[in-house]
Amino acid sequence: MMRNQEYTQEVVNLHTHSFYCGHGSGTVEEYVQAASEHGLALLGMSEHCPVPDGRWHRSRMDYSQIESYEHDCQTAKETAPGGLSVLTGYECDYLPEYQNYYEEVAERVDYLICAIHDLSTDLNHEYSVFWNQLSKKDLVTYTDMYCASLSSGLFLFGAHPDLFGYYYHQWDREAEACSRAIIACAITNNVALEINANGMRKRKVQLEEGWRHPYPLSPFWEIASEYPLQVVTNSDAHNPSLIKEGYEACAQIASENNLQFCSYRVEREQTGTACITLV
Ligand SMILES: [Zn+2]
Ligand SMILES: [Zn+2]
Known part of the structure; x- marks a missing residue:
């Protein structure tokens, strides 16, 4: 028997991290408790996925966990x-060499989301977007990597596509072109993009014209409104107490930019795994 159910963004959080990633806290059980207390109907755990060769190990659980x-x-x-x-x-975090590996993971679990946090393809040398001022060339690399992940067919939505704003501080022609490329690629591949609340909890960025959040980037979402883009939102909680944190602010960014959140349809198979689609 198949059970279908639809969920609006208000009652969903599919972007959460526990103690497993090493920079988050709380157990999965505590997340369930928090989700229940905050009236969520659908909770997805989305730990940073380890890969067999240990790449990006500083920001995620060990492969053995x-x-x-x-x-x-x-x-x-x-x-x-x-x-x-x-x-x-x-x-x-997507690189084409992990395509087969992620396909195997996808068969075991209910859903995968993608993000680009690191621009290096060298196993022994990370180039995190959190630790490096991004050049125009870096921004293009980010965009190419992000689009490759959206095109992989593996992911339900792309997390914080505007994360480049963390260390690319000017809004210029390159930022606009890269934003358009990411948005167009998401639409072509029927993948949603996420307005992510975690960026609003991070230290603000100082620009000549004032302070802004590292992300979400208003101009990115303003451009998105020109396209038939599917948009979702999540708190990207790294602690159970933050399970619904920032939802209203993200909903405001959406409404200011004439964007409508999509819903999820969850079909549950007898095996217990769920198939999630955007509606
Ligand atoms: Zn994290
Ligand atoms: Zn995350």
Whole structure:
């Protein structure tokens, strides 16, 4: 038997991180508790996905912890209070060489989301967008990598596509062109893009014209309104207490820019895995 259900953004958080990633806190069980207290109907855990060669290990669980994490999610699915559905997911940094690996992961879990946090393709040398001023060339690299991930067919939505704003501080022709490329690519591949609240919890960026959040970037979402883009929002919580934090501010960014949040349709198969589509 298949059970179908639709969920609006107000009652969903599919972007959450627990103690497993090393820079977050709280257990999966505590997330279930928090989700229930905040009236969520659909909670997805999306830990940063480890890869077999250990790349990006500073920002995620060890590859050997995968089983334990997925087991915790499975337990949460079975024990969550009525009215709350739990999904197992991962946030994946994408490189084409991990395509097959992520396809295998996707078969085991309910959904994957993508993000680009690191611009290096060298296993032994990270180039994090959180630690480096981005040049115009870096911005193009970010865009190419982001578009490759959107084109992979693996992901439900792209997380914080405007993350480049963290260290690319000017809004210029390049920023606009890259934003348009990412948005167009998302539409072509039927992948949603996320207005991410976590950027509003980070230290503000000082520009000549004043201070702004590192992301979400207003001009990015202003451009998005020119396109039939599917938009979602999440708190990107790294602590259970932040499970719904920033929802209203993100909803305001959406409404200011004439964007409408899409909903999710979740079809549950007998095996227990869920198939999620955008509606
Ligand atoms: Zn994180
Ligand atoms: Zn995240």
